[in-house]
Every structure is written in structure tokens, then in C-alpha cells.
Amino acid sequence: MSGLKYTKEHEWVRVDGDVATVGISDFAQSQLGDVVFVELPEVGSQVKRDGNAAVVESVKAASDVYAPVSGEVVEVNGALEDAPQLVNESPVGDGWFMKIRLSDPSELDGLMDEAAYADYSESQA
């Protein structure tokens, strides 16, 4: 298992110490189609769980990406600026969005594990 946790809004989280890496799921990228632009938060900004943290755009749609956890944005994936297609090509790898320093690790408890998310996304298709 990858150790990823998921939200109902199709974001994923990978925790390493007190830092969570965040992106959107393979299911989400396949629903969006070709990603053409990603708007990321500023490093140093604070995000709140379920608050707007980023915007991901395809040619015909723009979707808000919500923060799965609260905390400070410590790094964003600058590669997406020149290569937004990474979100399509490697949604849970090189297509990550941001890293958040957790302010409340207990928030992770409310997220789905891989198997639960697989069932959930199937029901959404």
C-alpha cells in the first residue's frame, strides 16, 4: 500500500513526519482531462482544512482544490508552472501540488485510506 490518504473531494495526502504532501487523485485528473494550468498558494501562507488552497484548470473547466489538512504551506511544486501535464501523467508522483506543515495531525484521522477511496471513487464515476 502506498500509505496515501484521500478526501471526498479527490485530494490525496502523503505524510512524512509533520509535513503532508498534497495532490489530486488519478480519478480526479481523469475526470478533468488535460490539465493546462495550476494556481498554487504562496509558500508561507496558511491554509485551513476544506478551504481553497489551489485551482486546477483544464481547457473547459476550472476546479478548486481544497486543503485536506490545516497548516503552513512550506513548499509548492514549481514544476507545474511549466509542465501542468505532470498532473495527468503522474498525479500521485511528480504531479504533487504542495507541502503543508501540519498544525493538527488529528485531522488525518478523518481521511479515507486507499481501499475506502477506491470504493468511493467507483461510486462517483
Place this chain on the structure above:
Amino acid sequence: MTDMSQGRTSRPDALSAAAGAPTFTGNRGLQIEEPLIFEIGADGRAGVDLPEPANVASRLGGLERREAIGLPGLSEPQVVRHYTRLSQKNYAIDMGVYPLGSCTMKHNPRLNEKLARLPGFADLHPLQPEATVQGALELIDELARWIRTLTGMPAVAMSPAAGAHGELCGLMTIRAALEARGDARRRVLVPDSAHGTNPATAAICGYSVEAVPLNDRGRVDLAALRSALDDGVAAFMLTNPNTCGLFEDEILEQARAVHEAGAFFYCDGANFNAIVGRVRPGDLGVDCMHLNLHKTFSTPHGGGGPGSGPVVLSDALAPFAPLPWVVHRGDGYALVEAANEAGDAQPFGRMRAFHGQIGMFVRALAYMMSHGADGLLQASSDAVLNANYLLAKLKDVLSLPYDGPCMHEVLFDDEFLEGTDVSTLDFAKAMIDEGFHPMTMYFPLVVHGALLMEPTESESRESLDQFIGAVRRLAERAQAGEAAAFQAAPVHAPRRRLDETAAARKPVLRWRPEQVTGEAAE
């Protein structure tokens, strides 16, 4: 048989073999490839002859331009040829059926163009003394009278420059009226089926937007509207006939509910063409409605403008209309341009520079006068007749989410394409190869894979029959498993499908001298 040909007669099989061969120029007969003006211009050439300026001391304060602008030089024949070639890459109402739902692509009479160019309208400065522009002020006043009469509304703000600008004017008027009575309402209700401009306008006017669902008959769910209404709602924005092509048959109840909640009833008049001369919005309880003169009243769309969006207003809203407006003074006309000339009125401000889209007003009034009361009624009747004819002749091969009769446009969904591997987009692009402009696609958002067709009154029975024949044949081909042909369409247009993803990922929004062109990069 007499052979009148010169040289050898070509054989059909030789012709078809040659059809795919590339030409030296890349041109295809009448379809000529055309570079950008920046690629055909040259230094030292010009398409104008202007006299030598007198030698004077500069008053530019040391701010004389020193760098070249970078504009190309072209002679007049080059310019005429360039834009003529570009024009031949466009589809147009003048060429054929243009069934874009909610866009009302009707014939644009050329008399209107001629009259708009009369020097007494086109060659007037907006700030000339009023005594020298009486004809233009009369034009505004006379068009306003026609609009008030056709809508059954007491007042009209003439200055908005387009439909969305009119929406903004309408909502600002509503907000000004609410604030004048000390009522700080912050929400606007918009049905799911609304044009994108409605929620965008509400947001720009400082309102939050709340969606109202439709019922299973494609109309606003009255119970849902009633439960959403409270003393925080400023306005309900309804398009009627709605974007499903249906008349809101509970509109009187909607209006009553909106008014009982102390809110205003805004109507998007984009689809007014269905009911002109037959139903007046003023009799439906509407407080405010914009008109798109470039839809209902035939002023040309011009590839995306200019438009004109006058807004009719109820007595309650009229005092808050924006500056300027025309008044009768003595035996002539005058403009009210400033708040201190406005008397008891409390204008909310100004929407634009000067007085309105006068060039569009001339065209719209010429259209109205040409039709007259009888012709306008006949036009809306024919528009509705044509849409219902499409409905009747296509409902067995396409899929109809809501039963008719429809108004001036008919909505289908993509159920008929299920299992064919053909999408709404593919189907629309295949229309291009048949010589038609596609219908409106994927709008309204309330049905899956929407195809919205508005034939307008300009289409003859013969052209509709040809269109119907083409759509029926395409539906059969989709069912017959020819998905690959649809996915490749169009093949007979100046360009095949364009890569919108590449355009959005690395936007190239202007030419630059060092730029390598797409073809050269191949």
C-alpha cells in the same frame, strides 16, 4: 454530343486520386492560406498617402517616441487581399443556417448598415451642442418608445453596450433601489439553466449567487424558489423563454413570490425573439429586463460585437437608472448628463463614456420600422414555428429531454448517442462538413451533452428541410457505428480540430518577430 472542352477531358478516377495530393502553395482552390500581416509587410511601404507635416516646434514635452513601433507596412491591394482571404475562412449567416441556440443568428438587413452610415448619425460628436444633434437625440427617444411599447415597461436605460453590460446595469439599479430603502440584501437567485453572464454579473455587482433547481418539466422549481426566497434575497434572475427553449408557465406565480419576499424580478431578455409582439414582459411581473439588440433586433454580431443592451425598468426602479438619458425640452430634445440635472431621480452612476451604442440604435430602429407591429409579431411567430418544425422532424432520431411545444429554440440531449462512441462535440463538428454551423453545445448545463438549436425566422422551409435531412443522416450514421468519421470531423473546413490544450498550456497571444511558426516547426 458536342465536345466543347479544350484539351483532354479529365476522368473522374484521376480526379479523386489527385484530391489528396498536396499543392505547391498549400492552397486548395478558393481556400487560400494566408500569413499574418506581420509576415507579409515590409518597411517603407504604406497603404495611405498622407501629406508632409509642417515643421513645428514639438510640444510633446520631451516624450517623443524614439523606438520603432514595429508595425508592418502594406499597400492597399495587399491589405484588401489579406482581409478578403481571412473573411473566406469564416462561416456566416450570409452563407447558411447558423442554428446557435440562445444567440438568435437572424438575417442582418443591409438597409440597416446603409442608414447607420448616414453622416447625420455616424459623423456626430457626442459632445456637440444639443441644438446640433437633435436628430440623434430623436433617434434615441424614438427607439426607447418602441422598446417600451414592445415590453410594456414604463422606462428604459439606453446606455449599456451589450447584454452582459445591460445585466450589470439592471442589477446595479436594483441594488441602488434597495439601498435607497435601507435594505441591505446580499443574495441573488439564479436558475441552474442560466447563461454564465448572470452569475458573473451578480458577483461583479457585489452579490453572492444561489442556484435554483429546475423541475422535471425543464422549468424553475416553484417550491424551491419559494423556499430560497427570504429578506436576504435582492433579486431573482430568470431567462424567459428559458434556455431549455421553454416558456416559464408559472412565471406569474414566480413573480408574485419574488415580490412578496420584497425582492426584484430580473428577466434576461436574450430570448425575447420568441415573444415579441405577443407577450409583454411588463404583463408578466418583470421589474427589469435587458434586451440584446444584436439578437432580437438584427444588429450584426460582427464576430463578437459591438452589441447593445438597453434595460427596461419598472416604475420602482426607473428613478435609479444610470446617466445619461434623453428628455423632451421645449419642442426638442436634451440630455441629462449629470446628477445635479437629474431632478428627483437618484441615478446610481454611469456605465460607460457618452450616451450609448447609437450606431446599433439606428440599425435596430430600422429593423423595427421595417417589420412594424404586424411584421414583428409575424417574425416571432415564424421563429417559434421553425423551432417546433425542427422538434417535430427530429425528435424520432435525436433525444428530447423536455416535451414541447418549444419556443424559438429546441433542446436535445445526447441520449441518442449512447453507446455510439460519438460525443455531442463530434456530432456538432460533423455538422460543419455538411455546410452548417454547429448548434450550441453543452449548454444549458441542466441536461447531458446538450444540443440547442435556434433556427430563427430567417430560415425558409427549404433550408430547414435540408438541415433536417443532414441531421437525420448524421444521426443514422452515428447509430451505424461510424464513430471514427465523427471523431475526425471536420475535414472540409479551413482547419481541422485545433489543439486547445496546447494553446492554453503555453499561451501565444501575439506575434513576435523571432517566433518560429507552427508550419516551419513541422
Place this chain on the structure above:
Amino acid sequence: MRYLPHTDADRHAMLAAIGAPSVDSLFRDVPESARLTAPVDLPAHMGEIEVERALSKMAAKSTAAGSVPFFLGAGSYRHHVPAAVDHLIQRGEFLTSYTPYQAEVAQGTLQYLYEFQTQVALLTGMDVANASMYDGATACAEAALMARRVTKRPDVVLSGGLHPHYADTTETLVRFIDGKVDRLPPDITGTEDAAPRIADGTACVVVQYPDLFGRVRDLRPLADACHAAGALLVVVVTEIVALGALVPPGEMGADIVAAEGRSIGNPLNFGGPCVGLFAARDKHVRQMPGRLAGETHDVDGKRGWVLTLSTREQHIRREHATSNICTNSGLCALAFTIHLSLLGEDGLRRLAALNHAAAATLADRLAAAGVEVLNETFFNEFTVRLREPAADVADRLAAEGILAGVPLSRLLPGNPDAENLLLVAVTETATEGDMEALCGALGGGR
């Protein structure tokens, strides 16, 4: 009716196909009480000859600018438009096409919009321009909104040299989204310094170039002050021909340029339609309002154009759009781009030089005739102070067949300092005789 193809036989046959007894029956969803029972009270249809007669009679009641000596400007300038322009924009493929959403059959429109965007970017000295706005005033208001989005600050400073209609339009829009507008008093003396008005909440300073009174000034110090404080500089240009002679705003540090482009390619139109120009920096392109045409290629690899970055716009982003604008000024933009193609580099620079030379000549002659000219700097428009209310003089001279200029009281009503001021504009269309007539009328102590 000449615009309606159906015969009664067609209508009957179509109703039979529909299975409806009458057209009236198709309107059964309209509440009974709301249906008109009699025709609306308007005249019956007319033939071409009657409509033309009626509207020509109406048009003849006004004094066309080209029929008299004419010196009006104040945001609307009269230039000669080559005959080829109007011929080309009336081609049905341009005139009667819709917004180019179906790119495969709209390459003509898309390519000219791309050329237009390039021309506007070059003229203003900016990176990128959109496919047009309604007019200069709405472009100015949209620039203020864009500056709010870019800086995430709410408030706007408007220079006293900004055209009052532009200031009113911007103030109206910003007020409705709850921003504060700091509007400086009319800068009649040309001594304004807007820099001290920049505060923590200032999104932008909006300044006009040349200003309402015709003056040109170096905007670099103001641009520096804006940028030092984290605000943007919005430069408004109401006479775009001026940029054929002047340092472009982009070279002076403008972040957004909002301009009126009607001077090129389009007639006066009594103030509308116009064509708003909107140019910005690459880094802010996703905050721009309005349509953008962009280059791409088709499946065969051939170069082509599409509308792009559409997720900014209302039809996708709905209430989160950068603007509610949908229709713009496409055909006026086409006229602009054709006229500018005819002018080219040499033509535009000469046109600008002709305007400036004519204005300098007229200003000198008026001064020699005893008229007080206020401007030290100008392009093709300057302010004169008369010895009586300028509106009275303008009305009197209009009755004598001279359209002498715009009384500033028309734009600054109730301002005593503006009462006697007349704005005088002169372009390449003015003849020697026209200038003599004006000097004769205004000179000699009037």
C-alpha cells in the same frame, strides 16, 4: 414581409407536420392573462424606401461634423478612415458571424483578433492585449478591477486628469464591489501629484495620457511610486493616435493600459459603438478580462488560432469569472486593425505628426489672436481660457456653423474654475480654412 421567407402555404404545411392547429396553439404555456389580445400600438411594416426616407429625415436634423469647421475631442476624435476599411468590414463573412467559438469555421475572425492583439501590444508597449472591450471607459473600470485581483487590495486612486466619464464609470463599478475610490480634484493647473495618495489598501493609480486637458507628462516617477508601494499603475489613453508620436505607456512602467481605439478605423458614431483596448504584462495575463485569441495548430499540424484561457470567462467560471463581459467590440476591432494595417509604421507616425503639427499651428495662431492657451505640452488637443462661459461661446459659434470645441463645463458641471475653459482638438481632417474660421471666431477678445 421582405425579411421573412415563409408563404402562408409553408406555414400551413409546417403546422400540419408539427400537428398543431395554429401558431397560437404553440404558445399554450403562456398564461392566458398575459397574452396580448390586440397588436401593440406601433406603426405597420414599411418598405425600404419609406424607412430610408424617415430615418434620413431624422439624420438631416443634425449637423454632421464633416460639414463644418470642427474642433471637438475630449475622448472622441475625428479622423479620416480610408474607404477600404468600411468595404472590408461589411463583408458578410465578418459582419454576420458570431463569436469564434467554433474555431474550424472562424479562422478569419480569430486571425484578425490575434493581429489586433499584437498591434495593440506594440502600440502601447505592453506584452499582451485582449480582443477588445466595449469602450475606453469600461476598459478603465475593468483595469481597476484587475488591479484589485492582482494586488488583492480593495481601493483605487483616480487622477484628476482622467476623463470624468471614465472616472464615473470606474467609480460606479468599484463602489458596487465595496472598494473605496479616492478621486482627485480636476487637475486644471497641471500640478497634480498622485503619489502621496497611495495607501496600504491602494490597488492602483489611474492616470490619463495625454490627460483630459491635453497635457502630456512623464509617468515614470508615478510608476516608481506605485511599484514601491505595491500598487499598479493603470494608464488610460483616450486618443490612441497619440501613441504614434509619444513614448508608449509600457516604456514608462505602466502595468495595465486601458484605451479607446475608436480613433483608428471607426467613425464618431455619436459616442458609440467604440472599441476598448486593454493591454497588460505577461505575468498578469490570467487576471485579464475579456477574450483572448491564441496560436495553436490543428490535427494536421497546420497553424491556426483559438479562443484561449477561457476559464477566466463567465461562460465557464460563472460567478468566479474575471469579468462578466461576453460580447465585445469585434467588428470595431476589425476596423481598427485594417486601418492600422493600411497605415503601417510610417503611416501611423506621419498621421501622428500631422495631428501634432496641426495642433501646434492652431495653438500658436490662437495665442497670436489673443486667446489664452493654458497648455505647455499637448499632442493634438489643448485647453484655452475664454473671457466668458465656454458653453455660451460653443453654442453661439455652433449657430454660426463652427463646432469650436468642448466646453469643460459639459464634463465638469458646477466647477467654477472650468466655466470659461474650452478644449480644442485638431486632427488631420481640419483644413487651413477651418483653422482660420476658428481663429477669427475666438480671437479679437471673445
